[in-house]
Amino acid sequence: SDGLDQIDSMEDLVLHYTDLMEILDIERPAIVGLSLGGWLAAELATRYCERIRALALIAPVGIRPPVADIFSASPSETRALVFSEPESELARQFIPDDPDPQAYVLYLKAREATARLGWNPYLHNRKLEGRLYRIHVPTLVIAAGADRLVPQAHCRLYEAGIDGAEFVE
Numbered sequence: 001s002d003g004l005d006q007i008d009s010m011e012d013l014v015l016h017y018t019d020l021m022e023i024l025d026i027e028r029p030a031i032v033g034l035s036l037g038g039w040l041a042a043e044l045a046t047r048y049c050e051r052i053r054a055l056a057l058i059a060p061v062g063i064r065p066p067v068a069d070i071f072s073a074s075p076s077e078t079r080a081l082v083f084s085e086p087e088s089e090l091a092r093q094f095i096p097d098d099p100d101p102q103a104y105v106l107y108l109k110a111r112e113a114t115a116r117l118g119w120n121p122y123l124h125n126r127k128l129e130g131r132l133y134r135i136h137v138p139t140l141v142i143a144a145g146a147d148r149l150v151p152q153a154h155c156r157l158y159e160a161g162i163d164g165a166e167f168v169e
Contacts, residue, residue: 008116010125014043021051030054035061035150036114036123042158045139046131055139055162059150061123063157066149069122071115075099081149132161139165 007013017040021029030053033041038060045055068081079086079095099107118124139162143155152169159167 007113010040010043010117013040013117014047017044018048018051027051028053030056032056032058033060034058036118038062039118039123039125039128042128042132042135043125045135045137046128047134049134049136052137054137055135056142057139057155057158058142059144059147059155060141060158061118061150061154063124063129063161064154065122065124066154067151068149070149071111071119084144084146129157129161132158133163135162135165140168141165142168145169 007016020026028051031041031044033039033056035058038057039062041055041057042060042062045052070078070081073081075095075097076086079091082095083091085091095107096103139158141155141158141162143150143152145152156167159165
């Protein structure tokens, strides 16, 4: 996407998405976020809960640092962190050992954008856990039992902090 160089914090990304919702005239959507997107969804909901209808957080980062360092991992190590079958055709398609130059540029751009948002502190906001009480919409927290990046215990923190959240493994 264009304009990513102007987004260097989760707060910037939250504001970007609220602006996008206004431009597209989207009222009270259900928000679904996976990993970094789960963190974004939670941050959005803590600030603008009245603007969303429901929330689904899938293996969200954001409360505690993930247990592995995705920024220093090799392609094969990254696949092992994010795929239950890291050597599968699907995993290798998304994170190849030797990507073609165009795909590699896109991979590096995505990694750069993620680093700007989540390098320091590493993929979390120390204040987020204490703000989850502000979320008052139906919320589903989904954990993957075999997730090597976001343990189930991290997902349980979202469940504990959001009144009425439902947890699914």
